[in-house]
Amino acid sequence: MNLFNVIDEIQKVDPEFQDRISPRRDAIKNITSFGTKVAAAALPFAFSTLFKKAYGQTTSSVNDVLNFALTLEYLEAYFYNQGLAKTNLIPAADKGYFTTVAGHENAHVAFLKTVLGSAAVSSPTFDLTAKGTFADVLTNYNTYLAVAETFEDTGVRAYKGQAGNLLGNQIVLTAALQIHAVEARHASAIRYLRASKGVTIKPWISGSASVFNDTGIAAVNASYAGENNTVQGGVDITTLNAVSGKTSITAAIESFDEPLTKDAVLAIVSPFIVS
């Protein structure tokens, strides 16, 4: 992970970025020549500051979003690293899933730290049992899977809830959306694994008029609050045509994931944070 990977990411997002950049984004027009004039150690911070200024969002507001994301990624990375380090927790057949997920969470930590530079928060100390709520999380695979599922679904909701704060920001919003989608892939895969163990669960968040938490674990209700919403942008999805008849409430719930506010996410993860 280094700065040049970040530059690569930008070029992947938009190969013609330099050509089509608008005048008010002049700040990043000649990024390469700018880079050569800055001491290497100071580059990541200066670089990210440039991105943020170019899109009319204050550095502090964008950094707040990124540090919030980084804190969640620290927790996820720690959770998977600890799980993989336990010899008898994850069955051999499932190890590949977790190796993949852990690799991404560690990559997200490294990526966000690079973008934030010296503004990056450091990792909290974690208690994966959440003060005893999940006492056997690192010894009982079913508990581990359940907590993994909740972390991923919550992560998806957390990123989704921050998108509006990055409106129009080609670099940071796009990267956040790219991470958001990876977390959703993880959530689907962990749910798929849980289903393979006999748990009644789908890769997507389901529910009913009375069920917003489809995991069967009441302790994680807060992570699923509002997930059974069926009205989107003023449109009641259950009034729309389906292949036959109208859209079922189940399909209406499953076809849209819901965001969570930063405060709601912090309240969910706070039992996992010691300091």
Place this chain on the structure above:
Amino acid sequence: MKTLTQDLQSEGMARRQFLRYAGTGAAVMAGVLTMASCSKDHSATVTNDHVDLGSGDIAILNYAYALEQLEAAFYVQVAATPYSGITTYESALLTDIRDHEVAHREFFKAALAGNAIPGLTPNFSTINFSDRTSVLGAAKAFEDLGVSAYNGAGYLIKDVNYLALAGKIVSVEARHASLIRNLIAPGSFADSTVIDANGLDGAKSPQQVVPIANTFLSGKKLAAPSLGIY
């Protein structure tokens, strides 16, 4: 409080009024200079040889609507003519996905109302619907493409409410992509062919995605001069 649907309708209305005032007809719609001179979003139009997605947020929503039309039509066909050897579990999952994609399609149609592009005519002649490998391979391609399309277009959205809606849909598409990949090869839900070394999913511009989508359309192709797609 206005709904998003009303917002979109009024945006389209403003554009139509502008055009009438300017004395321009539909044929002029494709002119780039006309687009650039008008700060209002404009609605979709159909010319002799293409379907114009419009401009501004309407263009992005029509872009999403077009992709959802393709995905919905694909899964409707998959559910109607199940591939050889399909399991009960696979059938249930693919039927769920069909229902999600149809809901997405109908949502965009309702939200765009008078600004929506017409129904497109898919061409899936390259897909063998009786063959599991062909169907799941196509599903994987559609889902991965859909995810990267939403990721790559997100920053183009100007209205924060539309961005939020796109966010609500794209994670469901990513859940689909993950599941389809695991059906093809367990554990391949987010492998290095689709996620890069920084742990980032794909992001493709409309200029990259529309030509791919057009290969699955018979008849009129998609265009969006406002996005540099002709």
